[in-house]
Amino acid sequence: MKTVIQRVLNADVKVDGKTVGSCQNGYMILFCSVEGDTREDIDILAKKVANLRIFEDENGKMNKSIIDVSGEVLCISQFTLAADTKKGNRPSFIKAMNPKVANDYYNDFCTKLKSMGINRVEKGIFGADMQVSLINNGPVTIILDTEIWKKSHGN
DSSP: EEEEEEEEEEEEEEETEEEHHHHHHHEEEEEEEEETTOOOHHHHHHHHHHOOOOOOTTTSSHHHHOOTTTEEEEEEEEEEOOOOOOOSSSSSSSSSSHHHHHHHHHHHHHHHHTTOOOOOEEOOOSOOOOEEEEEEEEEEEEEEHHHHHHHTOOO
């Protein structure tokens, strides 16, 4: 499972010119499930996202989580994070999870974030042609990949 997390002042996603999701002072998350991911990956990733300390405290240090600052999340499904670019110039997306299961995992990830204490979690529309706008705060951008985490922790 892969995510790109951007700390944002605000973000929104539009489909056919209509806003379908937005957030203020929080994260815009691009989310991707890849073949081999499990529900355990959802739990690992949601816990990491909820507790990641990338908001500034009173001393200007990145020491607060999204929960600490009552931040919001806009989560967008993004199968292109599974791109394999090792051969040639055209990316292969063969590692992306089956869309039906990927949609379930995407929804479950968003639900899990809410259960971790993030009050507002909005989404894009899975599989839709979306236009995402955001103001990255910092800029701060973090990439999380459960495959890398599991390898480094001996799983």
